[in-house]
Amino acid sequence: MLWSVRLNLTSMVFLMIISLSSLVGSLGMLVIDVCYYIEWEIVTINSCALEMTLILDWMSLLFLSFVTFISSMVLFYSGGYMAGDENMTRFIYLVLGFVASMAFLIISPNMVSILLGWDGLGLVSYALVIYYQNEKSMNAGMLTALSNRVGDVAILLSVALMFELGGWGFIFYVDGGGVSFISGLVGLVILAGMTKSAQIPFSAWLPAAMAAPTPVSALVHSSTLVTAGVYLLIRFSPALGGVEQSVLLLLAGLTMFMAGLGANFETDLKKIIALSTLSQLGVMMSILAMGYSKLAFFHLLAHALFKALLFMCAGSIIHSVGGTQDIRSMGSLVYSMPLSVTMINLANLALCGTPFLAGFYSKDLILEVAFSSNLNGFCFLLLVLATGLTVCYTFRLVFFSISGDFNLMTLSGVSDEDKVMTLPMICLGIGAIMGGAGLSWLIFPSPWMICLPLGVKTLALVVSFAGGFMGYILNLTTVNYSLTSLSKYGIVSFAGSMWFMPFLSTRGVSTSFLKLGHMYQQAGDGGWLECYGAQGAYFSFMKSSSYLQASQDNSIKVYMVMFFLWLVILGVVLL
Template structure:
């Protein structure tokens, strides 16, 4: 407990200091690069570089604040765990890796943070030590490894510039071939870390980790690392990398919304919601709105962290049940937690005037103003409608519907520590959107739209809420049991079969091919023509010679007789 409190207080104090520094740097339009010489051998110096500007300080303050609340929340959530100190140390290592990534202008030191996130996330996903956790940990680690390969290749390409400090080359080398290759590799690395298609399957699988870890991962650390890196590289993104990223991210947003509408696991619904919001950030980033992407990243971090904390409190109260079909009428059992849960869900939907509204509504209106195609416009607004749909479906199952748990239960808001941890974030969920819009957006966005397009966001939100309510009633009552409905549920609910493709699709055909090669070549023609054939021939020759060795006297006498006959014939 003492370790938890030490980390809680230190992270909280540092987050407040970092926030003040960010506001100071923002008002002065100021940035500092500090280079610290770590070691110098024969005039070759190893230098550690740190970049301090308003963006890095602001993001670090959010990471530290959410981490402090999550650690405080873990005091009660992980109570009774024999290894709670190890858990807290792992979370602290996770946060330090993220901070190293945030403050680094150098690809080598970013790689340390990047790989630190991947390694510690593996340790946290397999924390409960069962088969499901091990499988989830492997798919998480191996998918992130793909991005690490791209990262290492981009480090090799940076040798063309003579330095790994990418911030020095963003402006005047952005049209070079080398920088376009580096940005392409960075886009690939960001897609793996932020779970864009086709690397999406690890994100719901990582829900095997303890809920406080999920709260931290999905709000401000692991999945946002890719978005933050691409925000830094935004000035160098070329036409094709932007177009590909826009298409993939918009498709991810749509796929995650559909998947969440058919899911029954509480944590997986919120995880798919994160995936949808990551697609939103990536797509607006690819259109050049890097400030908007960063703005939504921060507001999303607050309400998503609190959503997972509320879900953890519910799971904790229900004896580790995560299926939403067991829940219902929770507002009567856990009124405070459910109030927080509803506020976060409304913020996720973009209901005025919560924090999610300020960033999400602004993004949608900027997309409406942009000169793009009908595909982008339709998929943006349809995905927004799906966000409201799965949110209302979740609220219907958890809060509005009938209570479906055991008759004798002990579900209540008695967890004072967890409630205090959640209460620390709820004020920021309500207020921080407007505060960030006043501070970050020094020049307000001028939105000029027709009345119908301006009202399009509200219309989509209302239609999505209605669709989600109808979908929940349909699935709750099991009205349709036709094969088409079952197949569509299986397809949409399994993220377009991506988990199967990324596991069986990767190893099944290789294993099958290995088995056929083993049976047809190693134990087939290779055996027949190689060692077995050699063995058969040698054994046949040896058996043939053995006949002569065993009958040598007979053979000698026969040959003698033949020789005498030959001589007699020659005499005549």
């Protein structure tokens, strides 16, 4: 156990040093406006060079700084949350492998090297989701792996497609409008980004991944796995346009609306926060589809700070109340866990876009830019409704877990005494307060002037107040004992199950494709293709070579047979 603690602290210090170094490097590059592109040529095939490349610019280093900072806080936090775990060392190594894969993806401008980090994220995330080794974790891990495998195949196809360009350094081709198949490449990258960032129809795996330990959720759902797709599309943003942008905007709008609606019917604390992450990923994808890649990156970083804090506070509460995750079994925690409740309220207010917290600077700017852009009515309505639903489920969470009736057992040792868990929460709380302002000054040094009518300008504020009021009052009047939901069971079941997407992704689609693959393997790869493919050709060549060998053995029998065969053929020809 002492070795685990030492490894825990050593890893945290190592990641913190990398974070500070990356932050200083990013600030320097922002000031002098410079970018370093490092390239090692490994092999050249048909004038197509396979290279190991790294890109060090302000965006990659700033993102790397945030990833390593949050990872260091998560590792320190794990020392308290996972203190009684027998496999603590294995857990830390898995988290470090996860961070290394994400770092490799961030600084790689080459599709081949990105594939290594991309597949590394998928592999380690599967190992982390099934960490507790029970049936629920196994099912969630399989759903996560199969959903992300679609994106892996899209990356593989894009690697094959880019072979025609003479290299895999996509950063040189995203501006090339004259290339005929660049739209196909962008389509594959959008598909990969949608699977990794859990956009419709690949949304079911993200709440299912909550089977992983809570420190992993704090890392995965803030700055690593789910943001990898958004980051890749930010890098490809100059090539986005036309049909791809429209489809991405529509799917992202539906995703954030579906996630916000589903969170209002969910009772699992971690799944509510996971659906909140899904909703914010939809916001990032929406503004990215409108052409504002820097704004999407700004919201990605600001969201990482308060979402990691939100998961840590949820983990602290779950850890203290005996492992239960049902918000209906909590209540009045403000008296026994004042620090955790303060931090979770801070994170919730930042998520809602409360003025002068981290979420306000990015979210308010996104809404105003979207309202002032050429946005169609349906996407505008989805954006407004998703904003109101975010505040609605946030205040519902506040009511059930913090300010409602005390629903825990009589003898409950609920407290904030574990400093190993509370210190990282305080650090991220400072980031949730000051991070948004600092990032806005760095990324947008020149202020944007956005002129909107008074009604549109105050629309986000009005919708937020209305959502918060409904989230608190409706749950106050229909607290635990009401059976109202049973009278509208169909609607509640549809909205609360993410529009039946988990069912469609498992029994509906995955099972059908797996059965189809099994049939193809039996009839095709193990059947006709085996007979007429490699094995059939092998046996044909072997039999032919045996005949040829027999003809060269100088046997009188062979010569007699050949002589009579020629006589028969000659007779047939003459007749």
